[in-house]
Amino acid sequence: MSEAGSDDVLLVAPVGNDSFGTIVRDGTASLGMRADGLLQVSPSTSPKGTAVCNMVLDGSGDLISGVADMDIISDLKFGAILPVLEREEPSLLAFDSNISVETMSDLCDWAKKSDSAVFV
Numbered sequence: 001m002s003e004a005g006s007d008d009v010l011l012v013a014p015v016g017n018d019s020f021g022t023i024v025r026d027g028t029a030s031l032g033m034r035a036d037g038l039l040q041v042s043p044s045t046s047p048k049g050t051a052v053c054n055m056v057l058d059g060s061g062d063l064i065s066g067v068a069d070m071d072i073i074s075d076l077k078f079g080a081i082l083p084v085l086e087r088e089e090p091s092l093l094a095f096d097s098n099i100s101v102e103t104m105s106d107l108c109d110w111a112k113k114s115d116s117a118v119f120v
Contacts, residue, residue, distance in 0.1 A: 012037040012084050013051075013096075014076045020050035039080055041072060048072040073098045078106035085110060094119040 011028075015021035015038050028035040041048070048071045055066035076099050085093075093111045095104065097120050104120075111118045 010034050010037040010084070010088055010090075012039065012081055014039050014041045014072045014080070016041055016049040016072060017043055018049045020052055024050060037084055039076075039084075041075070048075060070098060074100055076100070076103055078103050078110075081107070082110070085114075089114070090116055092117045092119060 011034070015024050017040055021038075021040060025035050025038050025040075028038065049069065051068075051070045051072050053066065053068040053070070056064045058064050073096060081103070093107060093116045095107055095118075097104070099107075108118055110116075
């Protein structure tokens with residue numbers, strides 16, 4: 001198996017139409033990584049913003065407190081992902097288990113039909 005380069009890996013994730021979405025898209029591209037899988041969610045479809053997590057850790061790395069807003073992930077529907085899957089035809093599909101059960105099931109069904117391995 002050859003080493004994967006940055007062109008071989010594609011993150012498909014929703015980002016809001018907000019400043020954090022811009023930071024994620026621009027930051028990803030500036031690191032030489034693909035940003036074409038970042039799906040900008042329309043405010044009319046979902047008023048939720050880009051997922052954000054802030055954590056305060058102590059000197060040992062243990063969590064003291066944190067705030068997270070990951071609601072946009074639960075709104076990610078299979079129909080938004082399907083065009084990317086059809087274009088890229090991945091041999092391995094890995095996804096965040098915070099997506100909805102329905103989307104997860106649809107992704108697994110697609111992977112089975114497409115002979116793609118799944119990693120959760």
